Amino acid sequence: MSTTTAATRAPATGERAAPPNAGSSRGYRTLWRWHFYAGLFVMPFLVVLAITGTIYCFQPQLEPLLYRHRLVVTPQASPRLDEDALLAGARAAMPPGAVATTARIEARADRSAEFIFRLPNGRTESVYLNPYDGAVLGTLDVDRRFMQIDRMIHRKLLLGKPGELLMELVACWTLVMIGTGVALWWPRGAAPARAALVPDLRRKGRPLWKSIHATLGIWIALGAFAFVATGLPWTGSWGKQFKALATRAKLGAPVGAWGGLHLHSGVPGRANAADETDASAKAVKAASSDMDSMPGMTMDDMPLPRVPWAVGAVRVPHSPNARSSGEHSHSLSLAQVVARMRADGLVDGYDVALPASREGVYTVSYFPDDPTLERTVYIDPYSGTVLKDIRYRDYGAVGKAISYGTSLHMGRYFGLANQIVCTVLSLGIALLAVTGCVMWWMRRPRGTLGAPARERAAAPMRGWTGALVALGIVFPLMGTTLIAVWLVDRMVFGRGAEPAAP
Structure with a gap:
């Protein structure tokens, strides 16, 4: 979502020279540098989140298609069996030692009855029965259902607790990427609003990718922020602690x-x-x-x-x-x-x-x-x-707000339209990651990381510094990595930072 650089920099091959008023403001390169680090880290994960999130958003439509012979039955005129008879049939179909833990109650005439059992080997398995005659339709391993695997990739990359912490970090660094991206996009001088909101498809090469990246980023920035904000309360580390804090404060x-x-x-x-x-x-x-x-x-x-x-x-x-x-x-x-x-x-x-x-x-x-x-x-x-x-x-107030946010995040609150909005946002985020990666690869000098050059003179950025400090305090894991990135940037890339076209 970056704009152009200082006019004193020579443009890269195939690019137009930067306008004299673009990127010349103090602090621009510092913002760009943080945007670069944040984007470089989150880009591959954003693609994974976008794909898995979009799939999970359509769970109500996809699961009956994936497991039709288990989940869907032919409606009959005869009354449904009561839950006790169905549970007894489910118990009879399971191996000795299996313990019934959960019953899924569905009143739809075309849906099967589902009961979840804990098996002696520790696994959990769902058994499905025809609610009209009690016939067993089949079983599914709860943890190996397609949607459950998709959900676990979305939440923790199938890596357990380390993956959960990693995805929490991705969410926090995405906030940094969004904030710095909007700041870099912000029109400077007499730049027309159309140039900032509509991509210039007349350009070629990297300038075209940059135009698409910047305008797409600003259009979906609010939605991307909402995705992150509504997803963080469900994380296993910070989200769990936040839930406990909100509960103790009588807000959850x-x-x-x-x-x-x-x-x-x-x-x-x-x-x-x-x-x-x-x-x-x-x-x-x-x-x-x-x-x-x-x-x-x-x-x-x-x-x-x-x-x-x-x-x-x-x-x-x-x-x-x-x-x-x-x-x-x-x-x-x-x-x-x-x-x-x-x-x-x-x-x-x-x-x-x-x-x-x-x-x-x-x-x-x-x-x-x-x-x-x-x-x-x-x-x-x-x-x-x-x-x-x-x-x-x-x-409490926090619990109510998060309940709404969760329903919107999952694409459930206003039906198919909500699912479509979530899909557009998710695919837009994935496209942002792809265009950002292409821009970096096209600009990156051979054999170097391609990080933007430092400011020639330190710029007073108290507001941004304060925001990062606040972010690090609210999200301690994020704060630790902020310090680590700052130290590596000073110690490893502190000298000879290569100039780079925006």
């Missing part, structure tokens, strides 16, 4: 969902905390505090494919009767849970995490396209009591 999950409300199932024969007398309220409060301070699973740890961001840090309910002896069967079945949610207005497209132990609860997670409809419900498997019903209106 609703008040009482983290460390303030004791949720548990009422095992028969034991008193439920909700039924304690006033005389024992103090003791119950103390026990609740102790339970909430114990380490344990959060909603993000649950075997649920989709969990709203705002409740990801909410602790999974525990029973205070974990050490009591005796066996108790759950009084409430899955079919009764589904009937209860249907009566409460929740019909389709949600997941139910089944109780993992006799102290566990049914956890209903609804993550629809419209964030205002998100719900997380905990149901006591013995009494059927709804222990907590967390809705969008209960979220």
Whole structure:
């Protein structure tokens, strides 16, 4: 997104001389140098993000095509089997030792019933049944589904935690690239607005690539920034810490969902905390505090494919009767849970995490396209009591904003039009990476990195310096790499930085 350089520089072969007022402002080359480093790092990853993001955006349309014989059934006039009968059929189809963890509730007449199992070898597998006759349609390894692989490439390049940290760095450096790119593009002097907003297709060679790169970059800069901003809260390092901070500040999950409300199932024969007398309220409060301070699973740890961001840090309910002896069967079945949610207005497209132990609860997670409809419900498997019903209106300001951003980021909020907008932005970002790479390769002197030359005199850039420092403080991992790049730039490329045409 760079403009032209100082007139004192000789133009590269095949390029026109730079206008005398272009690139002559102090600080221009410093911005260009940072833009160069940021772009050189993020370019290959932006192409990967653009491709995988576009594919995942069309998950609702692609998966029924990829796995049609498992996901799609022929609607029939006969009534569907209830969830208990289907779950029993799914259990019979799985190997011994497999544990049912999640049920996917679909009310569409042409969709199969899906149950997720944890196998003895640690893998997770989905089994699909025809909801009309209970016939098993097949199984899929959850982690090897095409869309899951695509999602893991998008989030962590299939490299685990190191890949997750790397992609977080890519997102942060993309912010630097966007900011410096807009600053380099900004029209100087009497440059007409059309020249800044419309590519000059009359040019040839590198000037043509530069014109396309600059104008495309400014048109999609806002969308690219929105992609980064809405994706960062889902990262495994900074995003996880930000979620915890927002929750503690009562800006993420609703008040009482983290460390303030004791949720548990009422095992028969034991008193439920909700039924304690006033005389024992103090003791119950103390026990609740102790339970909430114990380490344990959060909603993000649950075997649920989709969990709203705002409740990801909410602790999974525990029973205070974990050490009591005796066996108790759950009084409430899955079919009764589904009937209860249907009566409460929740019909389709949600997941139910089944109780993992006799102290566990049914956890209903609804993550629809419209964030205002998100719900997380905990149901006591013995009494059927709804222990907590967390809705969008209960979220803090940050949780609400991120819920909207997530839906837009995934191309879900306003249907196909949202998917098209996301596709255009993603492909535009990929094209930016390609044009930037072509420009660098055409300009790069043989045998050198091709970094832009330094300023002849240090320019006062307090605003940009302050912005980078702030970015490094907000994103500590980014701050570390900023320092590393600055040191390498001073020590390795500090002398003899080759002049370069823009």
